[in-house]
Amino acid sequence: xxxxxxxxxxxxxxxxxxxxxxxxxxxxxxxxxxxxxxxxxxxxxxxxxxxxxxxxxxxxxxxxxxxxxxxxxxxxxxxxxxxxxxxxxxxxxxxxxxxxxxxxxxxxxxxxxxxxxxxxxxxxxxxxxxxxxxxxxxxxxxxxxxxxxxxxxxxxxx
Numbered sequence: 815x816x817x818x819x820x821x822x823x824x825x826x827x828x829x830x831x832x833x834x835x836x837x838x839x840x841x842x843x844x845x846x847x848x849x850x851x852x853x854x855x856x857x858x859x860x861x862x863x864x865x866x867x868x869x870x871x872x873x874x875x876x877x878x879x880x881x882x883x884x885x886x887x888x889x890x891x892x893x894x895x896x897x898x899x900x901x902x903x904x905x906x907x908x909x910x911x912x913x914x915x916x917x918x919x920x921x922x923x924x925x926x927x928x929x930x931x932x933x934x935x936x937x938x939x940x941x942x943x944x945x946x947x948x949x950x951x952x953x954x955x956x957x958x959x960x961x962x963x964x965x966x967x968x969x970x971x972x
Contacts, residue, residue, distance in 0.1 A: 832941040833948040837956055840933040841963035845970040847902060847922055850930045853966050854905060854920060857897050860884075863969070864962040866955065888913060888951075914938045932966070934959050 843850050853859065857880060861867045866887045873881040880897040893912030899905050907918045916938030925931045936955060940948050 832939045834937075834939055835948055835952045835955075836935070836937045837952060838933065838935045839956060839959050839963070840931055841960070841967060842925060843930045843932060843963075843967045843970060844928070845930060845967075846928055847924045847930045849970050850922055850932065850966065851902055853970055854922060854932070855899055855901070857899070857905065863965045864958065866958045884912075886912070886914075909938065913942060914940050932963055934963070 853863070858870060858872070861869060868885040868887055868890065870885075871883045873883060875881075878899040878901070880895075880899075882895050882897065884893045884895055885891070886893055891913045893914065894910045896908045896910060897905060898908070902922070904919060904921045907920075909915050909917060916936070918938075919935045921933045921935075923931050923933070936959070938955075940951055
């Protein structure tokens with residue numbers, strides 16, 4: 815689903831347009847939740863699996879919340895994120911600053927005793943250059959997400 819949102823343009827010469835992008839994908843992984851969770855919950859390893867994430871600099875880290883700066887592949891842009899881990903259930907990444915804002919939610923569920931289903935939902939706002947090419951950006955992020963899930967699957971199924 816792609817929606818155009820127009821904010822008030824009361825400031826002459828300033829552009830407040832942004833594009834909302836929301837999509838979902840999932841993958842069945844032939845490993846129990848506990849094994850898949852070991853990889854998903856190690857959020858510092860994200861660049862290993864999510865190639866759109868080039869590097870991570872943790873600002874603060876508590877039990878289940880990480881504040882961080884992330885360099886993404888798009889023009890080496892920096893995004894600020896708050897990652898909240900709900901053990902053995904989900905990881906919610908709130909993207910609070912950068913060329914994309916919004917959230918990514920990764921949820922893991924068992925599918926029997928020895929298999930898992932990982933669901934990923936993106937709900938982000940794209941602005942500036944990313945907003946102009948929202949269809950391409952959405953396709954790129956979706957492909958990157960599916961590739962990340964495949965890399966996670968291969969790592970855990972070894």
